Amino acid sequence: MTAATHSTLFPQVPDSADAVLDGLDPEQREVATSLRGPVCVLAGAGTGKTRAITHRIAYGVRAGILQPSTVLAVTFTNRAAGEMRGRLRQLGAAGVQARTFHSAALRQLQYFWPKAIGGSLPRIVDRKIQLVADAAAACRIRLDRGELRDVTGEIEWSKVTQTVPDDYALAAAKAGREAPRDPAEIARLYVAYEELKRGRGVIDFEDVLLLTVGILQDRQDVAQQVRAQYQHFVVDEYQDVSPLQQRLLDLWLGDRDDLCVVGDASQTIYSFTGATPDHLLDFRIRHPGATVVKLVRDYRSTPQVVHLANGLLAQARGRAADHRLELLSQRPAGPEPVYTEYTDEPAEAEGAARRIRELIDSGVRPAEIAVLFRTNSQSEIYEQALADAGVPYQLRGAERFFDRPEVRKAGTALRAAARFGGNDALLDDTVDLPSQVRAVLSGEGWTSEPPAGSGAVRERWESLAALVNLAQDFAAARPGASLGDLVAELDERAGAQHAPTVQGVTLASLHSAKGLEWDVVFLVGLAEGMMPITYAKTDEQIEEERRLLYVGVTRARERLHLSWALARSPGGRAGRRPSRFLDGLRPGSAGAGGRVAAGGAGGVEHGLASLTGRSAFTPAPRRTQRGPARCRVCGRTLTDAGEMKLMRCEGCPSDMDEGVYERLRSWRAVQAGLSGQPAFCVFTDKTLMAIAESVPEDERELARIPGVGARKLTRYGADVLAICAGQDIDAAGDDD
Numbered sequence: 001m002t003a004a005t006h007s008t009l010f011p012q013v014p015d016s017a018d019a020v021l022d023g024l025d026p027e028q029r030e031v032a033t034s035l036r037g038p039v040c041v042l043a044g045a046g047t048g049k050t051r052a053i054t055h056r057i058a059y060g061v062r063a064g065i066l067q068p069s070t071v072l073a074v075t076f077t078n079r080a081a082g083e084m085r086g087r088l089r090q091l092g093a094a095g096v097q098a099r100t101f102h103s104a105a106l107r108q109l110q111y112f113w114p115k116a117i118g119g120s121l122p123r124i125v126d127r128k129i130q131l132v133a134d135a136a137a138a139c140r141i142r143l144d145r146g147e148l149r150d151v152t153g154e155i156e157w158s159k160v161t162q163t164v165p166d167d168y169a170l171a172a173a174k175a176g177r178e179a180p181r182d183p184a185e186i187a188r189l190y191v192a193y194e195e196l197k198r199g200r201g202v203i204d205f206e207d208v209l210l211l212t213v214g215i216l217q218d219r220q221d222v223a224q225q226v227r228a229q230y231q232h233f234v235v236d237e238y239q240d241v242s243p244l245q246q247r248l249l250d251l252w253l254g255d256r257d258d259l260c261v262v263g264d265a266s267q268t269i270y271s272f273t274g275a276t277p278d279h280l281l282d283f284r285i286r287h288p289g290a291t292v293v294k295l296v297r298d299y300r301s302t303p304q305v306v307h308l309a310n311g312l313l314a315q316a317r318g319r320a321a322d323h324r325l326e327l328l329s330q331r332p333a334g335p336e337p338v339y340t341e342y343t344d345e346p347a348e349a350e351g352a353a354r355r356i357r358e359l360i361d362s363g364v365r366p367a368e369i370a371v372l373f374r375t376n377s378q379s380e381i382y383e384q385a386l387a388d389a390g391v392p393y394q395l396r397g398a399e400r401f402f403d404r405p406e407v408r409k410a411g412t413a414l415r416a417a418a419r420f421g422g423n424d425a426l427l428d429d430t431v432d433l434p435s436q437v438r439a440v441l442s443g444e445g446w447t448s449e450p451p452a453g454s455g456a457v458r459e460r461w462e463s464l465a466a467l468v469n470l471a472q473d474f475a476a477a478r479p480g481a482s483l484g485d486l487v488a489e490l491d492e493r494a495g496a497q498h499a500p501t502v503q504g505v506t507l508a509s510l511h512s513a514k515g516l517e518w519d520v521v522f523l524v525g526l527a528e529g530m531m532p533i534t535y536a537k538t539d540e541q542i543e544e545e546r547r548l549l550y551v552g553v554t555r556a557r558e559r560l561h562l563s564w565a566l567a568r569s570p571g572g573r574a575g576r577r578p579s580r581f582l583d584g585l586r587p588g589s590a591g592a593g594g595r596v597a598a599g600g601a602g603g604v605e606h607g608l609a610s611l612t613g614r615s616a617f618t619p620a621p622r623r624t625q626r627g628p629a630r631c632r633v634c635g636r637t638l639t640d641a642g643e644m645k646l647m648r649c650e651g652c653p654s655d656m657d658e659g660v661y662e663r664l665r666s667w668r669a670v671q672a673g674l675s676g677q678p679a680f681c682v683f684t685d686k687t688l689m690a691i692a693e694s695v696p697e698d699e700r701e702l703a704r705i706p707g708v709g710a711r712k713l714t715r716y717g718a719d720v721l722a723i724c725a726g727q728d729i730d731a732a733g734d735d736d
Helices: 003-009 026-033 049-062 078-090 101-116 128-138 145-160 165-174 183-200 205-218 220-229 243-253 303-314 345-361 376-388 405-423 433-442 456-477 483-496 539-553 641-646 658-675 685-694 699-703 710-724
Strands: 039-043 071-075 097-100 232-235 259-263 291-295 338-344 369-373 393-395 505-509 518-523 556-567 617-619
Touching (some): 049 259, 078 097, 101 205, 145 243, 220 243, 303 556, 345 376, 345 556, 699 710
Parallel strands (some): 232 259
């Protein structure tokens, strides 16, 4: 680990208030030193907004202008709040409260409920959707699983926009929402849901905000106590504030204006939850004397990525577009983005996995690569393709790192070892810290090699491996550190939700990727109907889809791949076209006004070159058209990635040759040992099952099986065909 990496992971606390300002650019410094009155920071993607506002708070604290206990910084995710707390701690401002809106409101609600209402705060429901199902049953309305989820979303939207049941139909129509059921039915379900909650003595997530607002409105003594406690407010991601959150913020402030807000209207992507950029865009109207600072120096992305991002927004329409920020990259030039067209979605997934494998082989760390898609349903085919290519991955959107059961158990084991492990030869002071951690976590399921395949077992291993890697970094940064020191570091990180990096390619939806960044980003599925999504009908909804793609583009630091498929399944009708948002930006496409994007740099519509040195627009090798993938047992069209690999439905009977399958597994284990890779890097279990079910007789038949690409056919084809033919082979093979 380099000294620079040490300082990034475990930085030194600045020795003075002025030292807090070191390294800030002129605009960030203006933010940091504007400590009084209303301040509005318009911050583009990658411009260091979190750095600016945390240094602002820390500078005020270190200069004695702000008291840490009187500052409340609010944001929208526990991860973002945790990161903010971690940065403030590193800057010497540890006493500042950094929370989500809900966390801050819940803390106040728990404290004031006995005084304002009496008794203890009602329990918060764990599964709101079950209550909605019960409400539907009470109303004798049948809802399928998708409708249950959608109706639950409508109730949540109504509450954060402060819409009562009687007003739902009008409010939904005005907002352009496409109700999943008749609006009158949803209003009935909303009423029944609220009655059920009251009858069971429970509250939901939105009630936390509503009840806090109610108490602050009705009890002036409580409001005065809160305002005496918190005198200075900072709101991050202000473009995502809902009407209910804005009402709560107004009650916290009272008649004061000691408020700093930070946001970017071009990153408003959560309007379906009630978020609106209007509060950000109207800030200067409500606060005429506000200090306004624009952050446009992009420190994250190369000029090539920034150029594409600016080009996307240049075509945007609407109020948010009128306030767009033109980003200026501060980084050296990098590769041009790559556009690739595929015949079908499996080919697109395999193409992405192949390129990712090449990047990793060239030295790019898996944790610095992401595959981003519009909907979570797209992830499975990429999980399978990455597993086939021997690429480790992690799914984003699961529970927080320190909340995972295996991480909690590992923490308990490490804490016990730090306290009582001195009698163990592997845990005494003569053994280095990483070895001690590996010894403890081996009892929790960690192994030096990852398990084969994907799923829960693999995810648990990745969590433990992240702790092992953190121990190595910690020991390198603090020579002589003990196991107890590491446990203390883990406790601090858990409190700040500062998770270690998991060494795997990230698979995530565009929405869940907000606030994150990687060296290499693959934006996949960029076809009409998926981007923009088919149910985006109004101009406002289309523009939000454009902003969502903009968020995806700006996640990339250096390299960006954009791809789409002409058909969903192999042999399907190639009726799709690339996303309209790429018109005029991808090479050879005409944009507004008929201008055609050309190859090479220069101009808004510029061509983009391949990472591998091929042409900027790279049509993938075309598959032989074989018709839609159908189950070879029942004939049903297959769309699931795993089923397409087996060429049958999961529920249809298998005609697998068990003997061939077992010989293939034994051969695979030997190959994995020889190459030093996990078994799934050779072939996944499903690929072996597909081979054992079809028992190919020649290379042509073997090549038809999904998961057997050209590279694996060349390397392993002869062995596999020999096993299928019942021949004895030298299990050691030839590891080239």
